[in-house]
Amino acid sequence: MTRFWTRVVVVLTVLTGLNYIAWRWAASLNWDAWWIALPLVVAETYSLIDVMLFGMTVWKLKIRKEAPQPPHDATVDVFITTYNEDLDMVLTTALAAQKIRHPHSTWILDDGARPELKALCEQHGLGYVTRSEDWTKDLPRHAKAGNLNNALMVTHGEFLLILDADQIPEPDILEKTLGYFNNRRVALVQTPQYFSNVPDSDPLGSQAPLFYGPIQQGKDGWNAAFFCGSNAILRREALMQLGLVGYVKETEKSIRRALAASRAAIKQARKSADVESPLVTEVLDEVEAATREAQEEVDAGRPLSEVTYRVRRRVDAAVQTLVQADVAALQADLEEIAAMELAHVGESGVPVVADDAVQRMSARDWSPLGALESVQAVLDALTVERSNEAQPVMPLATISVTEDMATAMRMHAMGWESVYHHEILAYGLAPEDIATMLTQRLRWAQGTIQVLLRENPLVQKGLKIGQRLMYFATMWTYLSGFAAVIYFAAPIIYLLLGILPVSSLSWDFFIRFIPFMVVNQLLFAVAGRGIPTWRGQQYSLALFPTWIKACTTAARNVWFGRPLGFAVTPKARQSGGPSWSLIRPQIVVSVLLALAAVVGIVRLATGLAEPLGTLVNVVWVVFDLVVMSILVRAVLYKGYEPAAEPANREES
């Protein structure tokens, strides 16, 4: 029944929204002030698309029944990922994980490689994993994704329960979720992330009841429920398949790139004035012939290992000929010296260079070809070892700092299914200060935009149209920072300067705008079934500097290879007094809004402005200020103080 009414309201929202926005574009723009009129109508269109994507999400809201009985012999590894978190916290989580009822092995994945933690693991019979020696300093570590990928190579459970270091699981978390995997196509079961150290007022907007509720349930209906990094169970086979497909794709890409670069490299080597010896020319001829042949074979779809092996053999043989020639010349010199010698060359006549020495001198590290760096670089890249990564197979995606979303999208693209299980089965710790909270939000937003720019869901092969839009919807919401700036600017401009972006504030405007606004709020109320969504709405506007920064830094990272300035989210509260400087842009905007309201009222009193326009814009300013006011509470928030009665978690 809820679903029926939700759909009714979705239809009404879309109809009233399109009616409003069509009128805005067609008949309401104040072209004299196009510089604010156009941005505003674009921002409103952005918001309408956002609402329509939300409507599409909840259209298929899926409320699941209990999962079937899991196979009792399913093997599970529980991974607790940690980097620098407090050891007590990690251990508390690990001991709770040990008590999970379904048979399993518990592992702490310690990216900090702390000996104290290792000792604690031994003492409590917990598995302990750190990066293998393959992860040398010069190779990318890929943060949490790298940590998990490393652990996947040394464990062998059929399923993996992934927990952040602060997420204390219930003993029945596996019993309630493993059964979904009876469907052989299911690769992921995500459960909510809930935080036990958050007061009801939730000043930092930590709980995400709309996301871990109607949004994930709606995505679930489209078979697009996301992996959110923690409190999720994954099927190893699906991850491994991802890793293998990724390995083949990356290897082929790098081989093709190397082959494409080979012609220029050889040409450059030939041109280099240093290389005059005919022998070197011969070797270069051979390298050229070998790479050309390899190109043909790759194009013909020959196995890459065969192709690269043949190139290597051919080039090795040519190099060996070169070395042999060097040695032969050397030997001839020695004989000449001996012939003219008054004294002996050596005690036992002219020495002869042994064959195995020639071979050794031809090997990769001592090869004369090493002198031609560009050519050697091409040959080095013609491998199937993926030597630019610590391990050839990287099951969790490493294209983004939010490896979870990228991994889920690739799984869906390969035809796997996902499940969102709407029941809190683990209790975590949210940031307790605004600085940490902002770092965390920035990281999520950056990661999401990275995925959008690197693997845009709208063009990923294998995804169904609904899945594409579900991923896109989440990415779309992170663009809201730009719209927010315009929403703040428009009333300021009107109240200060009297410039209205709309041609007239008349009956035409209200008759279209008000129904849309009302139905829109109704949609959130119906879809949310009474869950508090106001905090989320406030933060999506109020954190506009964070969202904008995320977009710009992620774009610079993806397009120009600049670092993100990424930081691990600290789980412990940051010390120090209230940090007003963190919300400086918001303070500036709020002051401007308030000033504009005062000026607007003065202009009205002196007859410079008209009543209706002033009223609408002052109401707008008040709304903006109410939205922004949450930040004051956030900055002043002193951290969680548990109420008298214990928090709603079981004894732990």
Next chain:
Amino acid sequence: MEFSYEVKDSYAEVKADGRLNMVSAPKLREFVTDVIAGGSNRIVVNLENTAFMDSSGLGALIGCLKAARQAGGDLRIAAVQPQVNMVLKLTSMDKVLTAYPTAEEAFSND
């Protein structure tokens, strides 16, 4: 690769800094030939800053030895680094060329 030389009392010291490989080997040969043509036939190749040598480099070294002997002198090597030492041993060229610890010691006995 950088070459330099300095004429000492009883010998000329040639320094070959960098990697003595296929590209730089012909230059060493040229350089030493020029030094010999300049009147020094007792040559010490100081290898203290030669981090790497391949078969071409080794060939050039023997070529230089030949040139020095033809000019009635000798060529000796000094201050050999680990990789070069391995190459010399492997090819048994250490039987031909004694590696002296320092350039000063190379001709100190004659």
